[in-house]
Amino acid sequence: MSATATRAVSMPAAAGDRRSRTTGGSHRFRTTGTRGRVLVPLAVAAAVLAVVAGAVWALTAPPPRPAAGPGELALPGGLVRIEQVVSAARPMHAMPGMGIDQDPVADGERRISIDVTLYAIDTMPYEIDAFVLHIDDVGALTPHRAVLPGNELPAGSQLTGTVIFDVPEDATSGRLSYGGKGATDVPLPREAEQFAPAGPRQGPAHH
Numbered sequence: 001m002s003a004t005a006t007r008a009v010s011m012p013a014a015a016g017d018r019r020s021r022t023t024g025g026s027h028r029f030r031t032t033g034t035r036g037r038v039l040v041p042l043a044v045a046a047a048v049l050a051v052v053a054g055a056v057w058a059l060t061a062p063p064p065r066p067a068a069g070p071g072e073l074a075l076p077g078g079l080v081r082i083e084q085v086v087s088a089a090r091p092m093h094a095m096p097g098m099g100i101d102q103d104p105v106a107d108g109e110r111r112i113s114i115d116v117t118l119y120a121i122d123t124m125p126y127e128i129d130a131f132v133l134h135i136d137d138v139g140a141l142t143p144h145r146a147v148l149p150g151n152e153l154p155a156g157s158q159l160t161g162t163v164i165f166d167v168p169e170d171a172t173s174g175r176l177s178y179g180g181k182g183a184t185d186v187p188l189p190r191e192a193e194q195f196a197p198a199g200p201r202q203g204p205a206h207h
Contacts, residue, residue, distance in 0.1 A: 077124035120153035
């Protein structure tokens, strides 16, 4: 009898131990589940921040330079196409006995007019002094003047104008660049001659 009573008393204690272990395991499971639920929103937030950061960079980064073909120069947000190059004839008022030339050409030089069209793919700022004509054995020449008003084109627009250089009389070719990046060959025709690049005159292709 005493042995049976002892077993009867000890059995509830064992059941209590099992409930205690079960309760502890359940608590540990709930804790792990809570951590999982916390980590998922954090991962989503990190992904959203990465997307936002990429969008901000895209808005603040300078516009890419499009691919330029022959007779073209790439600018941030667009490009310039050379339409024709003309060696300007000496004006009549510069002839002897015809008065004083208010814009004379130095001895040993002649004046070249380069007609260009600016095509804006995105908003495109531009500066006249950024055009440079490179001539072998002479160096880099900046424009004498230009007929190219303004300093920025809105996206999708275009502007045609003229950039004028004074070059050595015997110069026959040069390379036109913009902003020190890229260059395109420019034949320098003799007086009263002109050069126009081959190919259709149309807006640039979007790349």
